[in-house]
Amino acid sequence: xxxxxxxxxxxxxxxxxxxxxxxxxxxxxxxxxxxxxxxxxxxxxxxxxxxxxxxxxxxxxxxxxxxxxxxxxxxxxxxxxxxxxxxxxxxxxxxxxxxxxxxxxxxxxxxxxxxxxxxxxxxxxxxxxxxxxxxxxxxxxxxxxxxxxxxxxxxxxxxxxxxxxxxxxxxxxxxxxxxxxxxxxxxxxxxxxxxxxxxxxxxxxxxxxxxxxxxxxxxxxxxxxxxxxxxxxxxxxxxxxxxxxxxxxxxxxxxxxxxxxxxxxxxxxxxxxxxxxxxxxxxxxxxxxxxxxxxxxxxxxxxxxxxxxxxxxxxxxxxxxxxxxxxxxxxxxxxxxxxxxxxxxxxxxxxxxxxxxxxxxxxxxxxxxxx
Numbered sequence: 001x002x003x004x005x006x007x008x009x010x011x012x013x014x015x016x017x018x019x020x021x022x023x024x025x026x027x028x029x030x031x032x033x034x035x036x037x038x039x040x041x042x043x044x045x046x047x048x049x050x051x052x053x054x055x056x057x058x059x060x061x062x063x064x065x066x067x068x069x070x071x072x073x074x075x076x077x078x079x080x081x082x083x084x085x086x087x088x089x090x091x092x093x094x095x096x097x098x099x100x101x102x103x104x105x106x107x108x109x110x111x112x113x114x115x116x117x118x119x120x121x122x123x124x125x126x127x128x129x130x131x132x133x134x135x136x137x138x139x140x141x142x143x144x145x146x147x148x149x150x151x152x153x154x155x156x157x158x159x160x161x162x163x164x165x166x167x168x169x170x171x172x173x174x175x176x177x178x179x180x181x182x183x184x185x186x187x188x189x190x191x192x193x194x195x196x197x198x199x200x201x202x203x204x205x206x207x208x209x210x211x212x213x214x215x216x217x218x219x220x221x222x223x224x225x226x227x228x229x230x231x232x233x234x235x236x237x238x239x240x241x242x243x244x245x246x247x248x249x250x251x252x253x254x255x256x257x258x259x260x261x262x263x264x265x266x267x268x269x270x271x272x273x274x275x276x277x278x279x280x281x282x283x284x285x286x287x288x289x290x291x292x293x294x295x296x297x298x299x300x301x302x303x304x305x306x307x308x309x310x311x312x313x314x315x316x317x318x319x320x321x322x323x324x325x326x327x328x329x330x331x332x333x334x335x336x337x338x339x340x341x342x343x344x345x346x347x348x349x350x351x352x353x354x355x356x357x358x359x360x361x362x363x364x365x366x367x368x369x370x371x
Contacts, residue, residue, distance in 0.1 A: 047067060047069045047241040048067040048068050048241060049068075049202070049240075049242065050195065050203060050205040050206055050207055050239075050240050051202055051203060051205070052195060053193045053194065053195040054194075054195075054207075056187075056189060056193070056194045056207065058187070059147050059150055059161070060147050060148075061207070061209070062147055062150040062161075062237065063145055063146050063147025063148070063150055064095060064113075064145040064146070064147070065207075065239040066095075066097060066113060067100070068097070068240055069096070069097045069240070069241040069242070070094070070095070070096055070097070070240055070241070071237075071238070071239040071240075072093065072095070072236075072237070072238055072239075073092070073093045073145070073152050073237050074092045074235065074237070074238075075089075075090070075091045075159065075168060075181070075233055075235050076090045076234050076255065076350075076365040077089055077179075077216050077231055077232060078231045078232065078257070078363040078364070078365075079179075079216060079229035079230065079231035080229060080230065080231055081227050081228060081229055082228070085124075085125055085227065086124040086336060086352075087121055087122060087123060087124065087220050087227070087229060088120075088122035088336065088340075088351060088352025089120065089121050089122070089177060089179075089220070090119070090120040090350060090365070091117070091118075091120075091157065091159070091168060091170050092117060092118045092119075093115060093116075093117045093152045093153075093154065093157075093159075094115065094116050094117065095113055095114070095138075095145060096113070096114045096115075096116070097112055097113060097114075098113065098114055099112045100112075113137070113138035113144070114136075114137055114138070115135070115136055115143035115144065115145075115154050116133070116134060116135035116136075116154070117135075117157055118131065119132045119133075119134075119157060119170045119177075120132070120340075121175045121177070121220065122336060122337065122351055123222060124336045124337060124352070127339075129337070129341070129351070130172075130174065130175045131342050131343075131344075132172050132175075134154050134157060135154075136154050142154070149162070149163070150166075156170070156171050157169070158170075159181075164182070165180045165181060165182045165183075166180065166214070167179075167180055168180070168218075174222070174223060175220075175222055176219075176220075177218065177219070177220055177221075178218050178219050178221075179216050179217065179229075179233075180216070180217055180218055181214040181216050181233050181235075182214060182216075183211055184213045184214065184215050185211070185212055185263070185289040186289050187209045187210065188209060188210040188211075188285055188291050189208075189209050190208040190209060190210060190265075190281065190283060191205075191208060191293065192293075194207050194208060194209055195207065196238070196281060197279060197281075198269065199246075199248070199269075199279055200279075201242075201246075203241060203242045204242065204279075206239060206240035207238065207239050207240070208236070208237070208238045209236075210235060210236050210237075210265065210283070211234070211235040212234060212255075212263035212265070212283075212285040212291075213232055213234075213257060213285065214232060214233040214234070214235060215232060216229075216230065216231050216232055217229065217230045217231075231363075232257045232363075234263070234265075234364070234365065247271050247277075248269060248270070248272070248277060248370075249270045249271060249272045249273075250269075250270050250369040250370015251267055251268060251269045251270060251368075251369055251370065252267065252268045252270070252301060252317075252320075252366070252367070252368050253265075253266075253267040253366070253367040253368075254266050254267070254301075254320075254322065254353070254364060254366050255364045255365050256331070256355045256364030257362050257363055257364060258355065258360050258361070258362035259361050259362055260287065260359075260360050261286065262285065262286055262287065263285040264283075264284050264322075264324075264329070264355075264362075264364070265282050265283050265284075266280070266282035266294060266301065266322060266324075267280055267281055267282060268280045268301050270370060276296060279296065280295070280299075281293075281294065281295065281296065282295075282299060284324070284327055292327075298326060299322060299324045300321075300322070301320060301321075301322055302321040302323075303317030303319070303320055304317070304319040304320055304321055305317070305318065306318065307335075307339070309339070309341050309343075309347070310339075311343050311347075312341065312343060312347045314347060314349075315371060316349045316368050316371050317371075318334075318335045318338055318349070318366075319332075319333065319334050319335070320332075320366075321333070328358075329357060329360070330357050330358060331355045331356065331357040332355070332357065333353050333354070333366065334353065334354050334356075335351055335352070335353055335366070336352045336354060337351070340352070348367065348368065348369045349366070349367070349368045350366065350368070351365065352364075353365060353366045
């Protein structure tokens with residue numbers, strides 16, 4: 001259920017003005033209640049819903065599922081130069097259906113799909129967090145996605161399957177990425193064979209798979225400086241129509257690449273009173289590519305220290321302890337820098353993290369919403 005911040009923007013703010021045609025986002029808007037938007041059941045009867053497991057088929061399920069209301073493709077990773085300079089990155093694409101009715105008329109501008117994306121780079125040495133937002137309609141090839149070959153794009157932000165690897169490119173005025181991502185492990189079918197339940201109601205679920213370890217190499221450009229980098233990325237793909245149940249405030253999602261070859265993901269969904277909802281989830285991928293699925297009772301997440309945003313006033317728990325007793329993991333999790341907050345129409349924190357425990361080290365990402 002993570003990675004849904006942009007979806008709320010459409011549901012709560014943009015949707016009324018975008019039916020079939022689209023418009024630019026307003027210059028100013030109130031902060032969005034992400035969890036409230038994602039528990040909205042109005043107008044969903046004509047969409048497909050996620051109600052139980054079904055076989056995931058590749059490459060078809062890597063591409064779009066336009067009969068579902070929401071969908072996202074999520075890339076996060078940690079990269080270093082040969083001299084040890086570190087960068088974190090995030091490139092995320094979202095598809096939002098504006099209507100479940102067929103598009104009529106001959107205009108190539110007409111569409112019922114909206115795409116939006118977030119691009120961010122953490123420059124650890126300079127303690128700088130760069131974050132960018134884009135949104136466009138699926139019209140005239142401006143934005144879109146497809147399964148064969150897998151491609152998702154908005155303008156010159158794009159990820160494409162070349163046959164041997166994924167080519168990831170994103171360009172802004174001050175920051176750019178050009179990376180190749182090579183799959184090192186099989187996909188993880190999260191939850192029950194890809195059916196990931198997020199709440200008690202019918203349809204409070206998504207179809208969800210991950211590529212836990214993608215060897216990553218390429219270049220990061222910051223201003224006039226260009227750096228050759230290598231590292232690892234994590235990829236998530238989810239689609240659904242209504243995800244969250246009632247009384248949900250937000251979530252805390254972690255991924256980690258550990259130096260013993262294990263790759264970890266855990267997520268806690270929080271109720272309005274701050275306690276766990278009972279629908280937390282996770283997985284551990286082992287060095288040989290096999291994996292186990294975790295339920296909320298298999299792990300504990302304990303916040304250790306908070307950081308207050310000078311821009312939004314939100315207090316995020318940026319230091320954590322993760323314990324997974326059955327797998328001998330007791331990890332201290334700390335950010336490479338405190339300020340990795342996105343402050344667009346919806347404020348949330350997502351950034352590069354260090355993981356350390358007895359006999360193991362690693363790097364990963366943390367996303368926090370609802371604070």
